[in-house]
Amino acid sequence: MEIIREIQAMKEWVRAARKKGETVCLVPTMGYLHEGHLDLMRMGRPLADHLVISIFVNPTQFGAGEDLDRYPRDLPRDIELSESVGVECIFHPEASEMYPPDYCTYVNVENITSGLCGASRPGHFRGVATVVAKLFNIVEPDIAIFGEKDYQQLAVLKKMVEDLNMNVQILAHPTVRENDGLAMSSRNKYLTPEQRKNALVLFWTLKAARERVKQGERSAAVLKSEAATMIEQVPECTIDYVDIVDPVLLTPLERIEDRAVMALAVKVGTTRLIDNMTLEA
Amino acid sequence: MEIIREIQAMKEWVRAARKKGETVCLVPTMGYLHEGHLDLMRMGRPLADHLVISIFVNPTQFGAGEDLDRYPRDLPRDIELSESVGVECIFHPEASEMYPPDYCTYVNVENITSGLCGASRPGHFRGVATVVAKLFNIVEPDIAIFGEKDYQQLAVLKKMVEDLNMNVQILAHPTVRENDGLAMSSRNKYLTPEQRKNALVLFWTLKAARERVKQGERSAAVLKSEAATMIEQVPECTIDYVDIVDPVLLTPLERIEDRAVMALAVKVGTTRLIDNMTLEA
Numbered sequence: 154m155e156i157i158r159e160i161q162a163m164k165e166w167v168r169a170a171r172k173k174g175e176t177v178c179l180v181p182t183m184g185y186l187h188e189g190h191l192d193l194m195r196m197g198r199p200l201a202d203h204l205v206i207s208i209f210v211n212p213t214q215f216g217a218g219e220d221l222d223r224y225p226r227d228l229p230r231d232i233e234l235s236e237s238v239g240v241e242c243i244f245h246p247e248a249s250e251m252y253p254p255d256y257c258t259y260v261n262v263e264n265i266t267s268g269l270c271g272a273s274r275p276g277h278f279r280g281v282a283t284v285v286a287k288l289f290n291i292v293e294p295d296i297a298i299f300g301e302k303d304y305q306q307l308a309v310l311k312k313m314v315e316d317l318n319m320n321v322q323i324l325a326h327p328t329v330r331e332n333d334g335l336a337m338s339s340r341n342k343y344l345t346p347e348q349r350k351n352a353l354v355l356f357w358t359l360k361a362a363r364e365r366v367k368q369g370e371r372s373a374a375v376l377k378s379e380a381a382t383m384i385e386q387v388p389e390c391t392i393d394y395v396d397i398v399d400p401v402l403l404t405p406l407e408r409i410e411d412r413a414v415m416a417l418a419v420k421v422g423t424t425r426l427i428d429n430m431t432l433e434a
Numbered sequence: 435m436e437i438i439r440e441i442q443a444m445k446e447w448v449r450a451a452r453k454k455g456e457t458v459c460l461v462p463t464m465g466y467l468h469e470g471h472l473d474l475m476r477m478g479r480p481l482a483d484h485l486v487i488s489i490f491v492n493p494t495q496f497g498a499g500e501d502l503d504r505y506p507r508d509l510p511r512d513i514e515l516s517e518s519v520g521v522e523c524i525f526h527p528e529a530s531e532m533y534p535p536d537y538c539t540y541v542n543v544e545n546i547t548s549g550l551c552g553a554s555r556p557g558h559f560r561g562v563a564t565v566v567a568k569l570f571n572i573v574e575p576d577i578a579i580f581g582e583k584d585y586q587q588l589a590v591l592k593k594m595v596e597d598l599n600m601n602v603q604i605l606a607h608p609t610v611r612e613n614d615g616l617a618m619s620s621r622n623k624y625l626t627p628e629q630r631k632n633a634l635v636l637f638w639t640l641k642a643a644r645e646r647v648k649q650g651e652r653s654a655a656v657l658k659s660e661a662a663t664m665i666e667q668v669p670e671c672t673i674d675y676v677d678i679v680d681p682v683l684l685t686p687l688e689r690i691e692d693r694a695v696m697a698l699a700v701k702v703g704t705t706r707l708i709d710n711m712t713l714e715a
Contacts, residue, residue: 263538318445
């Protein structure tokens with residue numbers, strides 16, 4: 154297992170592999186790995202000759218007052234876990250290596266980023282698209298894998314790759330959940346045991362909406378209102394957004410005609426959690 | 435000579451070359467080639483196994499009311515000229531191929547783009563950086579060559595490559611001039627014979643400033659005021675900007691301490707011309 158901290162060294166590692174005609178799969182992460190991350194890696198392992206992950210808590214995707222400084226970190230554990238699923242190389246740069254003084258270039262995916270988390274976290278997806286564009290240029294992966302839990306992120310990155318003609322294939326992995334249904338997230342660590350129970354409302358709200366659509370409900374307004382009512386009943390839960398959108402362009406839908414995505418952001422205490430589920434008419 | 439109009443075909447052409455370990459040099463242009471362009475190609479020819487140029491009048495770098503629709507075009511002549519200097523392949527996509535419906539991703543190089551042409555042409559460098567990022571992903575060149583005549587464009591693209599860790603080396607070619615000193619530009623075609631003579635004021639103003647610095651003048655304010663006086667005396671000439679900036683970050687300078695760049699944009703009749711020269715203390 155190699156741990157590479159410099160961009161130039163990472164480029165050389167990858168170039169050596171590519172010169173031999175070998176392929177590379179990248180799983181970008183912010184570390185503090187959980188089973189969700191590990192499943193992305195397990196998925197990637199057989200898809201390319203080399204499996205590289207990045208661990209980088211990217212400052213440009215955090216807004217003022219967000220949890221950049223207290224975002225959980227545990228590198229020794231991350232190394233052990235990723236090694237156990239066949240990762241060969243971790244790219245783990247310093248923030249100053251990725252964003253030197255006078256840094257000033259950003260990738261903006263417009264439209265898709267205006268709603269959902271993009272509305273609550275201005276600049277967030279600019280930071281995400283920028284750091285992933287950089288990682289793609291540094292690691293030159295053939296394949297990169299992202300989780301569906303961060304649905305808008307996935308849509309934004311697919312659009313970026315398509316629009317900028319990048320030479321990488323983006324694959325999605327379904328959201329990995331705890332046994333009781335809570336979507337895995339490094340931020341679940343912030344929850345008290347009581348909040349951990351209350352947080353299940355995200356999963357159950359989505360399940361209920363999916364069931365209501367199966368039963369024939371087609372109105373997004375009705376589904377959103379029912380969802381909001383469920384969430385508001387739970388202690389310490391405050392809705393950031395409840396939306397039903399087109400699966401690709403993330404435009405709000407009024408009716409569920411075919412496929413749609415219900416996406417939620419809920420503050421449980423001070424911890425903001427997101428989750429989503431596909432609704433099929 | 436191959437003329438490729440589709441992104442996928444261009445990617446395959448390049449991939450075939452790269453699989454053999456061969457290198458590629460790209461000279462991006464908007465066509466209507468002149469000796470300036472041809473010199474970039476002559477420079478690039480011995481630097482890589484393959485010399486590719488792009489001809490694409492990029493709509494996203496033109497503002498409302500600018501000359502997108504009447505920008506000069508002459509593909510048969512461009513093909514002949516580029517073939518004569520050893521170009522093997524011209525990438526010449528349609529606008530709809532580069533920017534399909536729902537296109538929404540843009541690369542922004544901030545700070546460097548706020549002054550000079552960036553101030554007069556809002557969005558211009560967003561369009562330039564975006565299309566060049568796309569071209570780099572499509573052609574995957576080892577080397578790309580740009581002219582110093584578009585000095586800010588060159589600085590913006592160097593910064594983009596550095597910031598986004600792109601795997602391409604940007605080389606600059608000195609401004610190519612007509613015998614009487616006028617910087618070559620496809621837009622010179624717009625000038626009447628009388629305006630063509632008046633347009634020489636850009637070159638002579640820059641030469642005069644360079645001479646004044648050699649003689650010991652160090653104040654940017656004095657040099658800019660002298661330049662403005664020269665330009666304002668010439669019929670049909672209206673100053674867009676006269677600036678003296680840092681050669682890398684393009685920040686305005688008050689004194690010429692070491693190296694600086696004087697950059698001019700002047701409207702001659704309705705044609706906006708730019709030129710620049712290095713000033714050395």
